[in-house]
Amino acid sequence: MKKLIICFLSFAICGQILAQETKTFEAGQDKIKLKFMLNAEGRPIYSLYFAGKTIIEPSSLGMELVNDSSFNRQFEIIGTEKKLVDEQWNPIWGEVRSIKNKYEQLTVQLKQKNVPNRLMNLVFRVFEEGLGFRYEFPKQPGLKYFIVGNELTQFNLTGDHKAFWIPGDYDTNEYSYTTSALSRVDAWEVQKKATDIAVRVVPDQYAVQTPLMLKTANGLYINIHEAAQINYPAMQLHVNRQNFSLSAHLVPDALGNKAYLHAPFNTPWRTILAADNAKSILESKMILNLNEPSVITNTDWIKPMKYVGVWWEMQTGKASWSYADDPDQLSADGNLIPSGKHGANTQNVKRYIDFAAKNGIDGVLVEGWNTGWEDWFGNWKEEVFDFVTPYPDFDLQGISDYAKSKGVKMIMHNETSGSATNYERQLDTAFKLMNTYGYPAVKTGYVGKIIPRGEHHDGQWMVNHYERVAQKAAAHKIMVDVHEPNRPTGLHRTYPNWMASEAARGNEYNAFSDGNHPDHETILPFTRLMGGPMDYTPGIFKLKGYASYAPNRQVHTTLAKQLALYVTLYSPLQMAADLPENYEAKMDAFQFIKDVAIDWDDTKIIEAEPGDYLTIARKAKGTENWFIGAITDEQARVGTIALNFLKKGTKYMAKVYRDADDASWKNNPEAYKIEQYPVTSASVLKLKLAEGGGAAISIIAVQ
Incomplete structure (x- = not known):
């Protein structure tokens, strides 16, 4: 009887549904x-x-x-x-x-x-x-x-x-x-x-x-x-x-x-x-x-990319996006007074370009390169950025030439401060600048309250805006990575230049807040990533003491889990988010980031339970090579990985980047082990994952 009463109250139509003969x-x-x-x-x-x-x-x-x-x-x-x-x-x-x-x-x-x-x-x-x-x-x-x-x-x-x-x-x-x-x-x-x-x-x-x-x-x-x-x-x-x-x-x-x-x-x-x-x-x-096929006929220019960027040092307080501390304090000649903390300066950017070139990384993203960052946040101001004017210490032409000489692509950053109206007025100008200097991709941002005032990030007006940006970018042969939009719904099929979005709590929250819980990355594939790739910005190697303003702050993962995220959190625009010096201190572990693919022929879900654990294997496009990521929540576990998806009769060499026996996200997050041994399609791997830990594996076909 109770069930019938609930049915009646919840629908107010349930009795009619059951009684009629339609x-x-x-x-x-x-x-x-x-x-x-x-x-x-x-x-x-x-x-x-x-x-x-x-x-x-x-x-x-x-x-x-x-x-x-x-x-x-x-x-x-x-x-x-x-x-x-x-x-x-x-x-x-x-x-x-x-x-x-x-x-x-x-x-x-x-x-x-x-x-x-x-x-x-x-x-x-x-x-x-x-x-x-x-x-x-x-x-x-x-x-x-x-x-x-x-x-x-x-x-x-x-x-x-x-x-x-x-x-x-x-x-x-x-x-x-x-x-x-x-x-x-x-x-x-x-x-x-x-x-x-x-x-x-x-x-x-x-x-x-x-x-x-x-x-x-x-x-x-x-x-x-x-x-x-x-x-x-x-x-x-x-x-x-x-x-x-x-x-x-x-x-x-x-x-x-x-x-x-x-x-x-x-x-x-x-x-x-x-x-x-x-x-x-x-x-x-x-x-x-359920999405329509691509509306872009020639897609040869759309290429997945791996990149580094001048970004994490701003998040952690080492550098700033803005050139000056106060936009109202000017020198005698009317110019901004530099603070000396600006991260997007020519010398620093070249350091990232050198690191990318040395390690086979496709691109470099630079945030804070353009004027306006002194008064951008929280002011609900319409005209903050013009998307073309660099700060005095950012040599746009010189950096572009230097990157080309090193075989590295520069990735543009267009933060709108929520002012979509201002950005739409300047889209052609911004994208023409990118075409002039050979930037193939742009990361856009919408931090703050939206302009038109009263509209929301997830309302109809902004949904149309994000699509207009993707369309305009396609006309200029530019790939797009959108931060702070509505969550994706598969439109990267229709607009394959719309490579990735943020639209969820990313890795940066480990810098300026109490961080992401150890189960966070085990939930994201079942929620946010159902609609499309996420720019989570993984790959943090210095997991404690990285934030100058919060010395006790730490990332809630192990280093091995950060590696595994390159497989479990899919994105065709994939960032190695940490500072070059932190990678250079652990180049043996960075090898996995260098090796892991960003475009795939096949994907196998090995083990999965939302909020608890996840193991995914992916086959690199055009090869017989596989990469595996295994992650867990705050509970340690043993992952079992049967390699029966490997090609029978082919020999492979597995390189395993795993948590050290005494690793844990809280007490010993940077402890890892690297092991290498031959495997075949008959092999079964058993890997111990630490609390908040993981494992990353490259499996390369032996010629």
Whole structure:
């Protein structure tokens, strides 16, 4: 009886769903099965099953338009269409050479019975690992220009699942993950404690971000996210802590509206992955498959890169981004008075170029090279940077020439200070400068409150802005790495020059805050990385005493785990983030960073459990060489790695970079061992991972 009462309270439509006799439509692939129907009120209802077990109980769909809340009922079905798709496609770069795209699609054409008889299609694609669905608004006389007030999508879960979550913040994804039951979600409590994040906007106490990773009491894994987010705000999820129902919560604009649309239009896909093991969640390419193919015809100029950069020394207080301490104190001739701490000076940058050239690193990123850093942060000022004017101690031409002579590419940095309007006005100018000096890639940043004022990082206006930047960059043959954007939704398939994003709590939080918990990197692949590569900036070797302003601060990993992150946290733009001198003190360990690939033919998930451990093996593109990363949380463990993915009959040499026997993230993080021995496809490795530790392995085919 209690269960029936809960059902009635949570849906207010459950009894109608069960009582009415509307026809049910189904679609399925392998263990995944979708059911769709209209209830007695003409509301669209869907449910989802895995291997006969309910994943999503009957849940309603629909839209609420501004000044019209009725676009979720009084529908009739005027047509349905089914089709099967089974194809392969090859990404420009990525974790695998070829991707299977197999699904059954059910399109339900709906028409409202009441005038003006508006039309809406619901399109469901059922894959072997999950479901994607979206709303489509055909061209029609009854609906042309319209404003979305709310999206009424529900995900009614079957219980109080274990969740890995961060608050539903409109402006940042840079929180530490909380692991709790859904009934314990309290976004305000987490927001209040997150004082290391500058801009925090969490209006809903019970909202969480997607990708949301869930685990049921009976061992099923569920992941809820979205795909192909274009011209539409990010979807967060409101958690009903009593009945475990999730409902879409769209990020609003300055007026409180969610999206301004013009039919014909389709929303992003809402995605649900389900599996009885964690590995299958990470193996899924469903989100990528739901995105459109590349709009860039000639992609020869898009090349994954490894890079170093003048960045960590600013984060740790050794140097500064700004040239002067005070923008209002000028010399007699009217110039800024240098502080002597500016990191992006010609001599220092050449030091990084020399290190990159000596060690086969593709590029060098320089932050703080351009004027404006003295008053950029926290002032909500529109015109801070012009993206072309260097500080007096940064020789743009000389550095460019020097890098070319060394065979090193320079990577541009464009921090906008949140002023997207200013950046858009100057995009062509900024990218032309990059073309002039041969910069192939740019790291953009959006630290601070957004301008246009009142807009949010994850709202429709900014979602469109990020796409415009990717489009403009493609026109100039420039690759993009975006920091502080909305979380990715697979658009790197459509825009393969959109190489990476931050959009989560990165390694820099180990510099200016209490850091990232030892389980953080074991959660990220199941959450943030579901939508695309992350510029996490791994590779810190000096793990204690690196911050001049906080001498007791430390990174919450071992050195071996920092190496393993090059495999477990995928990015085609991969940074060796520490200072050259810290690498030079441990060049035997740095060898793994030099060797590890950044583009792959194949990926194998060996062991996985969100929040606990992860082991991934990847095959370098165009070779028989493999690289493995194994990481754990605060618990030490023994990882078991069967090498049966290696080519049979081929001999390999394994080089293992592991935690020393007495290593731990807290007491002895920099202790590591390097071992080398032959292996074959019959070999099984057993590796002891320290608390907060890991192991990195290169497996090279013997000629």
